Amino acid sequence: QKEVEQNSGPLSVPEGAIASLNCTYSDRGSQSFFWYRQYSGKSPELIMFIYSNGDKEDGRFTAQLNKASQYVSLLIRDSQPSDSATYLCAGMNTGFQKLVFGTGTRLLVSP
């Protein structure tokens, strides 16, 4: 079992809709979580991080963390075609100081 699991998708949503991306993790020692966006042929870039249970909002993006359920999500409001990319969820165990990535979910936003 991978430490961080994501549905590979693709997740298809129409322009303007809310895209919901989900991630589960197995290591209860994981303390912080990161969402990276990766366009095809490019490197991952950080878009959100979250340390505490609950919601964290940044513009059109909201990250949600539920440590009891070991569940992380990313909501993208008013989805745009430019949001079409692969979204990588990553967890960090502060004891080991390293990021462990899921395999990513491909998001397709249609005009």
Place this chain on the structure above:
Amino acid sequence: DAGVIQSPRHEVTEMGQEVTLRCKPISGHDYLFWYRQTMMRGLELLIYFNNNVPIDDSGMPEDRFSAKMPNASFSTLKIQPSEPRDSAVYFCASSFGTGQRAFFGQGTRLTVV
């Protein structure tokens, strides 16, 4: 700052040859990570350094892989001998402190034929 710089961007080599990938982290960052990305396995951590010291190399697939960080501004990942299954995109990333965002280089696309 120019960000994390990797070279070469693309490398095509024959099976059995030695391959060296290079990385220059962001100045001031004390953590450096080497990742490998494939369609099947996603982004896998190979090894990471803290203050130039290797901390965890449990992700290095086998003895054919080695990594060094002789100083704070340079790291190499070497594969010797290379095999076709090593074909992947190799990313280097750096961060400042623990639990902080990692910045990725543009990657090296390695093809072993």
